[in-house]
Amino acid sequence: MANEEFRVIGDLYNRIFVTPSSHIDLLVHYNTWNQIFANLPKTYKLPDMPVLLMDQPTRGSK
Amino acid sequence: MNIFSQTGFLDVSKCAPIQYNILSEYCRDLMSNDRSTQRADEIAWKGEGMRILLATFWLIPHVGGVWKFMEQIQHRLESMGHEVDLLGNSPDYKKFHIYNRNRELSKEFIRPFLSAKLSKEYSPLLHRDYNISFYEEDRYCMELAAAYFGLDQYDVIHTQDIFSARALGRAKPAHVPLVAHLHGSVATEMKNHFRMNPDMGVDEHSIAWKYYDSIEYYGASSGNTIITANEWQRSELVEYFGIPDPNIHVFQYGLDTESFWKRANMGTSIERPANKKVIIFPARLAFVKGVNVLISALALLKPVRQDWVCWIVGNGEMRKELELQVAGLALEDDVLFLGERDDVPALLTRSDIFVHSCIQDNQPFSVMEAQIAGLPVCVSSAGGLPEMVKQGVTGFVTPVNDPIALFKQLHLLLEDDEYRIEIGKNAAAWGSTHWSLDVMIERLLSVYHSVITEGR
Numbered sequence: 023m024a025n026e027e028f029r030v031i032g033d034l035y036n037r038i039f040v041t042p043s044s045h046i047d048l049l050v051h052y053n054t055w056n057q058i059f060a061n062l063p064k065t066y067k068l069p070d071m072p073v074l075l076m077d078q079p080t081r082g083s084k
Numbered sequence: 085m086n087i088f089s090q091t092g093f094l095d096v097s098k099c100a101p102i103q104y105n106i107l108s109e110y111c112r113d114l115m116s117n118d119r120s121t122q123r124a125d126e127i128a129w130k131g132e133g134m135r136i137l138l139a140t141f142w143l144i145p146h147v148g149g150v151w152k153f154m155e156q157i158q159h160r161l162e163s164m165g166h167e168v169d170l171l172g173n174s175p176d177y178k179k180f181h182i183y184n185r186n187r188e189l190s191k192e193f194i195r196p197f198l199s200a201k202l203s204k205e206y207s208p209l210l211h212r213d214y215n216i217s218f219y220e221e222d223r224y225c226m227e228l229a230a231a232y233f234g235l236d237q238y239d240v241i242h243t244q245d246i247f248s249a250r251a252l253g254r255a256k257p258a259h260v261p262l263v264a265h266l267h268g269s270v271a272t273e274m275k276n277h278f279r280m281n282p283d284m285g286v287d288e289h290s291i292a293w294k295y296y297d298s299i300e301y302y303g304a305s306s307g308n309t310i311i312t313a314n315e316w317q318r319s320e321l322v323e324y325f326g327i328p329d330p331n332i333h334v335f336q337y338g339l340d341t342e343s344f345w346k347r348a349n350m351g352t353s354i355e356r357p358a359n360k361k362v363i364i365f366p367a368r369l370a371f372v373k374g375v376n377v378l379i380s381a382l383a384l385l386k387p388v389r390q391d392w393v394c395w396i397v398g399n400g401e402m403r404k405e406l407e408l409q410v411a412g413l414a415l416e417d418d419v420l421f422l423g424e425r426d427d428v429p430a431l432l433t434r435s436d437i438f439v440h441s442c443i444q445d446n447q448p449f450s451v452m453e454a455q456i457a458g459l460p461v462c463v464s465s466a467g468g469l470p471e472m473v474k475q476g477v478t479g480f481v482t483p484v485n486d487p488i489a490l491f492k493q494l495h496l497l498l499e500d501d502e503y504r505i506e507i508g509k510n511a512a513a514w515g516s517t518h519w520s521l522d523v524m525i526e527r528l529l530s531v532y533h534s535v536i537t538e539g540r
Contacts, residue, residue, distance in 0.1 A: 032197050032200070032201070036201075039201050039202070039206070040207070041206040041207065043200075043201060043205075043206050048200050054189070054193050054232060055193075055197075057231075057232050057234075058228050058231045058232045061231040061232070061234055061236070061255075062228075063256075063258065066255065068201070068224055069207050069209065069210050069220060069224070070220065070223075070224070070250070070302075072298075072302055073250065073295075073298050073302050074209040074210060074216070074220070074298075075209070076294050076295065076297070076298040078297065078298055078301035078302065078325075078326075079326055080301060080324065080325050
């Protein structure tokens with residue numbers, strides 16, 4: 023369980039967001055987020071735009 | 085600047101510090117791909133144990149088919165020397181955890197950050213409907229939790245639903261193959277739910293309706309390959325979602341019969357009444373299970389014959405409504421609600437006829453267990469159920485929501501003891517080979533090996 027106290031500004035991890043925004047007061051747990059960030063594919067983005075755009079090439083179920 | 089030495093190795097002395105992280109990632113990817121190839125070779129040619137992640141977006145542990153399926157294959161694969169981890173939502177929905185390794189990540193570490201970064205101002209598409217924001221935000225938590233746990237350690241990831249398939253498909257390293265096992269259609273179930281509850285105001289023009297089609301498509305498309313338990317679901321994926329047919333493997337579930345008979349032999353405190361046959365329906369008491377259809381059929385049966393009782397085993401949100409239906413039809417002495425019980429195998433061995441008159445289902449374990457127990461089964465024509473029964477040989481299939489047809493089948497089976505016993509014997513003989521867990525595991529391992537070696 024990640025229970026470390028050391029926190030850093032969350033903006034350090036802005037790379038994963040489609041629309042980066044600044045929240046200078048928002049702190050996150052460094053060890054947890056560093057581990058998450060290191061393991062994510064470089065192309066990883068939030069939110070998941072293909073799903074939200076709903077532009078799949080098919081008509082869907084009945 | 086050529087950052088590689090003449091031998092082809094990276095020359096770190098020529099790297100500017102600012103580039104070091106990027107280069108480290110590049111080297112890590114190269115090494116990772118190399119390791120992947122080596123592992124695939126070892127697995128393919130030496131028969132070495134694999135490291136397998138079984139994952140679901142739903143709760144684990146849980147009373148339900150997906151959890152039962154995961155536990156069964158975990159035990160069997162581990163007995164063969166493979167390492168299996170189980171990833172899913174915790175029962176209180178507060179964290180994602182690898183249940184059998186005692187690893188967890190509370191959503192408290194993720195949610196506040198995501199809420200700020202993905203607020204309506206920055207991600208308006210996410211907030212168009214509660215259905216979307218609810219499922220998507222929780223799925224993103226799963227993606228980040230999976231990255232936290234590390235997916236690089238696995239030889240294969242085997243997901244059990246469209247949400248976990250999409251989540252892990254996005255969060256995993258490219259070289260780790262993903263097998264997407266689909267146990268039904270979320271989009272179809274949600275649309276049925278919306279149709280049955282028009283007060284929710286969701287129809288085919290609604291954004292929530294379209295969302296479920298989208299996540300079904302992208303979830304099913306996230307793996308290297310897909311497994312379904314029956315032809316019904318394969319054709320749904322191909323016909324309605326445009327998933328290429330060659331990507332889909334179809335093979336039935338298996339049942340751990342040894343464990344089933346062990347539990348059956350432990351007995352039950354419930355006694356069958358003298359001189360009466362027992363009709364049993366074990367199911368979650370939800371609308372989709374169609375328990376009300378059986379009760380309507382029993383109301384037709386009672387004036388004709390009274391040599392039966394019905395055991396309804398399970399709990400759920402429909403219980404009160406179903407009890408009212410039973411009372412309204414004056415069936416209180418004939419239809420007994422036994423609640424949720426852990427002695428279902430023993431109850432099956434004390435029953436005579438099994439019913440599953442559901443509105444929608446895939447390939448329920450309850451039908452498989454009934455057949456193994458030697459009961460004639462009466463199922464509806466919903467979803468994959470017709471593929472589980474040979475009409476008139478191992479049981480009967482009646483149209484969905486047709487209590488008259490079900491009444492006729494029950495009457496026939498109660499009328500002719502010899503015929504009923506013969507149908508039950510046929511079901512047991514067919515079920516013991518068709519629902520073989522060994523066969524299913526063999527097919528599963530074949531799929532694992534093919535996706536691992538294809539990725540080399």
